[in-house]
Amino acid sequence: MKLLKLVPDDTNIKFLKLRVPFFVLSIVLIVGSWAAVLVNGLNFGVDFAGGQEVRLTFEEREQAPIPGLRELVGGLGYGEPVVQEFGAPNQVSIRVPLPEGTEDTPGAATEIGNRVIAAIGEEYPGARTDGNDTVSGKVAGEFRDSAILALLAAMVAVAIYIWVRFEWQFGVGALFALFHDVSVTLGLFALTQMEFGLQIVAAILAIIGYSLNDTIVVYDRIRENLKKFRKMPLPELLDLSVNETLARTIMTSLTLFVALMPLLLFGPASLFGMVAAITAGLFIGTYSSVYLAGPLLIWMGVTSTSFVPQESALDRQEKIARGEA
């Protein structure tokens, strides 16, 4: 049986030749993403903004009465509601913001939630309530704080781990690549104005994990080649490492992609944003591992001697096993 080979043997693509333009592109992406976040803002869901989100199914209709609902809920006096199709044409999600000045009133969100559901039940008796999320301003604020804390803690913790396992340059390189991934994902959400909630933060944390996967595989090969080819110029050595791991990079990204695709297409509507974020992160993370994590090592002065003085017992054992010492 002829086996499938996605990447031909012994590729020699000069990835690093374009490192400066791609680095500039990355910086532009990061800056652009933050600009988008600042200008457009993130479309916070109830998790982070507080307020109420209710999901309804109109079983007796083909199409949910979106304009009617907008008018009905808008008329309750809690500000402009966000009414949109959710999952199927006869399903909607309605989001009602927390009125200003009620962020600190504990029961305000529930009060609004009760009124909205009662009003809809009166006007559309056939509507079935599938779900209802009501979050007070205080709890939403706590969610925001803990999300920022979790993202920062995760990034710093893994950077420290890589610093310890490799060298400081690798830790900084990985951290910068992660910062890029998180920034661009946030930028995408600012641009598309897709709802940003707890699940998306979970997705970003998962992206951090999987982007690191790629970075570590490339770094590990760089470390190995640094010890093997003492005389090779660094750009060439990075190219060699990226090429050697290219088959794996493509294959793993592909398996994760084909696993995620059905979930994106046929999965529950409530998971769409999360899965979309992870899928986008898959590409962003792979790109940053090749074009950010690698080249940064050149600019931070990694040389073939970087691993020599601090040769660990483990490394020495490996050398002995290879017969090099």
Added chain:
Amino acid sequence: MLEFPLWKMIWLWGVTLAAAILSLPSLANVAGVDWPSNLPNPQVNLGLDLAGGSHLLLEARAEDIRAQRLENMEESVRQLMRNANPRIRIGDVSTGEGRMSFMLDSAADIDRARGLLEPVMQGANLTREWDLSVVDGQRMVLTPTDAGIEAALNDAMESATEVVRRRIDELGTREPTIIRQGDTRIVVQVPGLDDPEALKSLLGKTARLEFKLVDLNALPENVQAGIAPPGSEVFPYAPDTPQAGRSEAVRRLGGIRGDNLTEAKAGVDPTNNQNVVNIVFDAQGGAKFAKLTRENTGRPFAIILDEQILSTPEINEPILGGRAQISGSFTAESANELAIALNSGALPVDLAIVEERTVGPDLGADSIRRGLLAMMIGSLAVVALMVASYGRFGVYSTIALVFNVLMLLGIMAGINATLTLPGIAGFVITIGAAVDANVLINERIREERRRGRKVIAAVETGYKEASRAIWDANLTNFIAGVALFAFGSGPVKGFAVVLVVGLFTSVFTGVTMTRMWVSGWLRRARPNDIAI
């Protein structure tokens, strides 16, 4: 590296099968097959977002507890000073600014007052709950200590949690989870409850019942403007009473609180066919009620629930049997709800609902169906890619993947973890990413073969060289997973659990088990060349 002694193989298979077998009851459940009732039945719990149900986060206002404590202190002080022999006269009592203070009419009473107050300032375990100071010669100031406030808060939350539990039990819902969280919060989760209105309205009731005498001397226009005569306070009528919108002035002191009830039951008054709640006082409450009604026959008193007046009946005769009837324009439901609330006791503090998440059972079932479908298609696609790319080695990865999913499910059932909607996404990611270890190993074997290594050496090097990156990658993923777990509430935590447990099962099946299978095959077949 490729040597697997028998004991090791038995051990590895033992772990794999033990974890995988734990998943069988859950799988039987999904497939709709009855699991024999005489066997252990560990199940993966379904989160509320999949099973349907309500999640409520209740928050108590700490300020209320502080205020309540000052008020109780005021009552104790008044009583102590009044009952002292000879009586100690005091005035200018205030409970502002978080302290309780009063003026002694005569500075000579200071030492006596101090002696009387000493016992009430001491809490359980001899902790000091109040500090006493004297300013300007004869003003005594009682300030609650931090330890005292903390103890009071803790007591109040303990008993609030108990009251919440009793109320939910009275509603007859199945398997509710009620947990105290942090200093001032209670989490309530009720699976299968898709209309939490009754629950919310019940939990929103503090159920503080009071009987107080109506102040007949108050000027009606002042009362309606909210101004109470000295010694009285103004309460509004409840919204569904005929007098809704109006208020009444009642005497602040000398009333009875509804804490001393033994029973409350909804019923109908046969004389006028109205819905009422019949209550029975305990001995102490009955005696107090008898005294109040005997001394005030002919006058109206107010029945006050959570600072709203339900009704102001006139006392026709002294009520001596400890039984009373609460009338207040009830419907059958609201009478029943009040009876439940009174039976479960008053909440020591108001609880506000600060987060509510409700999912209907249809949506949850639909999510599971779609999630399972996506998972199956995704798995098939991953398997097809792996087998097409790595042949026999791809088949080993596939078997590893099957055991991986079974072990993951089994361990989750074993540790009683909860599968949530994001957890399903976690399963899919685990399936897609678990084969990464195999990809790394297989690609490395390919590479080593290309460089001319012999089969055994290539496989050995492949596993060894790839292991380092696999180890690093999984450990960093584990760190991110811990951050996720610490951050997550409910559903997101379910995602973290799947990802973190999945890391362990992935490495175990994808690296250790496949190595065992591959080495077994190499020893048996001794191939000179391998298709990879």
